Amino acid sequence: MALEPVHELHTRRFGRNVGIGLALVSLVALVFGLTVVKVTNGDQMEGFDHVQRASVVPEDQGAGSTAP
Amino acid sequence: MTELHATDLHASGPLAFDAAATAAPGDWAGNGGFGDFVALLKPRVMSLVVFTAMVGMLVAPVSVHPVVALAAIIFIALGAGASGALNMWWDADIDAVMRRTMNRPVPSGKVSPGEALGFGLSLSALAVIMLGLAANLLAAGLLAFTIFFYVVVYSMGLKRLTPQNIVIGGAAGAFPPMIGWAVATGGISVEAVLMFALIFMWTPPHFWALALFMKDDYSRAGVPMLTVTHGRRVTRAHILAYTLALVPVAIGTGFTAIGGPLYLTVSAGLNLWFVVGAWQIWQRPEEQAEADKYLVEKKFFRFSLLYLFLHFGALLAEAALRPYGLGGW
Numbered sequence: 382m383a384l385e386p387v388h389e390l391h392t393r394r395f396g397r398n399v400g401i402g403l404a405l406v407s408l409v410a411l412v413f414g415l416t417v418v419k420v421t422n423g424d425q426m427e428g429f430d431h432v433q434r435a436s437v438v439p440e441d442q443g444a445g446s447t448a449p
Numbered sequence: 450m451t452e453l454h455a456t457d458l459h460a461s462g463p464l465a466f467d468a469a470a471t472a473a474p475g476d477w478a479g480n481g482g483f484g485d486f487v488a489l490l491k492p493r494v495m496s497l498v499v500f501t502a503m504v505g506m507l508v509a510p511v512s513v514h515p516v517v518a519l520a521a522i523i524f525i526a527l528g529a530g531a532s533g534a535l536n537m538w539w540d541a542d543i544d545a546v547m548r549r550t551m552n553r554p555v556p557s558g559k560v561s562p563g564e565a566l567g568f569g570l571s572l573s574a575l576a577v578i579m580l581g582l583a584a585n586l587l588a589a590g591l592l593a594f595t596i597f598f599y600v601v602v603y604s605m606g607l608k609r610l611t612p613q614n615i616v617i618g619g620a621a622g623a624f625p626p627m628i629g630w631a632v633a634t635g636g637i638s639v640e641a642v643l644m645f646a647l648i649f650m651w652t653p654p655h656f657w658a659l660a661l662f663m664k665d666d667y668s669r670a671g672v673p674m675l676t677v678t679h680g681r682r683v684t685r686a687h688i689l690a691y692t693l694a695l696v697p698v699a700i701g702t703g704f705t706a707i708g709g710p711l712y713l714t715v716s717a718g719l720n721l722w723f724v725v726g727a728w729q730i731w732q733r734p735e736e737q738a739e740a741d742k743y744l745v746e747k748k749f750f751r752f753s754l755l756y757l758f759l760h761f762g763a764l765l766a767e768a769a770l771r772p773y774g775l776g777g778w
Contacts, residue, residue: 393482400483411520415583418516 481560488554490530498529498625504761505629508707508768513633520583521632528576528592532599534569538562539604547666584632595624612678619652643702650695654688658750662743685731692727696720709777715763719756
């Protein structure tokens with residue numbers, strides 16, 4: 382049995398859905414790219430792990446100390 | 450026949466227009482195509498915003514990572530587009546009356562006013578927040594203020610109140626290069642202010658030239674353009690006055706850190722041409738303009754687009770030549 386011909390409304394909705402899909406994928410790609418750049422450049426990060434943050438350690442104790 | 454007047458439709462803001470929109474031909478409300486939503490963003494205005502914001506970013510003394518620059522330009526463009534959508538939501542009643550705008554998505558019934566409002570608001574929030582994350586808070590704040598200024602101050606306030614609407618509203622279109630500069634430097638300087646002033650002073654002669662040959666549209670819509678409230682003679686004088694005021698701003702930019710000999714040469718030629726055009730418009734009697742179908746005014750309007758494009762293009766060229774020891778002072 383032949384299918385019903387596609388109504389113009391459905392064609393229009395399909396175009397809108399594809400457009401929105403592409404726009405969202407582009408946004409995700411852009412945010413991903415931004416994240417990679419920000420992380421690579423080290424913006425707003427101190428890069429310390431398992432040690433005290435240099436910015437909160439008093440100067441007389443020495444920055445980057447591993448003491449608890 | 451009763452003349453359709455915008456103020457009749459706009460009894461209490463856009464809600465009063467809902468009935469007209471839903472009664473529009475076709476059953477499009479809620480089912481507009483992707484292209485109709487793109488049209489809400491005013492792509493042609495957006496292209497000017499993208500270009501001037503990009504120049505503002507590239508001529509700044511601080512370089513921006515290409516991915517951050519691309520993201521910033523996209524979010525600035527989205528913010529500008531969102532303000533266009535909100536403008537179309539508010540001005541649907543006027544747009545329905547004017548020939549130039551009656552086929553826009555809202556007055557033609559392809560997008561409902563509520564959809565345009567929701568689309569504009571959500572896109573505005575997305576653009577401002579993302580620009581803040583991608584660049585800095587100053588750039589995001591300037592973008593938010595630009596959207597507020599265009600939608601609330603210009604569209605909802607000034608446009609229907611005063612013939613100076615174009616003069617003050619022009620500030621909204623002048624912010625993009627300043628936002629681009631803020632993305633790169635995190636601040637505002639005299640160069641950014643001059644780029645703002647260049648577009649700000651350019652806007653009135655550009656739009657008043659348009660108003661001279663689109664005369665029926667504005668009067669039918671009840672928009673108090675200078676041509677409607679003060680007459681065409683006064684409008685012609687205003688075009689000349691604002692063009693003369695624009696010259697020192699355009700030339701003065703050439704003596705700052707972003708200018709140079711190339712910019713100054715281009716600017717001098719363009720300003721001479723622009724002043725001659727404004728002088729011709731001022732001298733022309735209305736009968737002569739009607740006889741040749743506003744030939745000079747249309748030429749001036751088209752040239753004004755080239756005027757702005759070439760000024761910012763020359764600034765970009767100066768920045769591009771600088772690494773080779775050729776651009777700038």
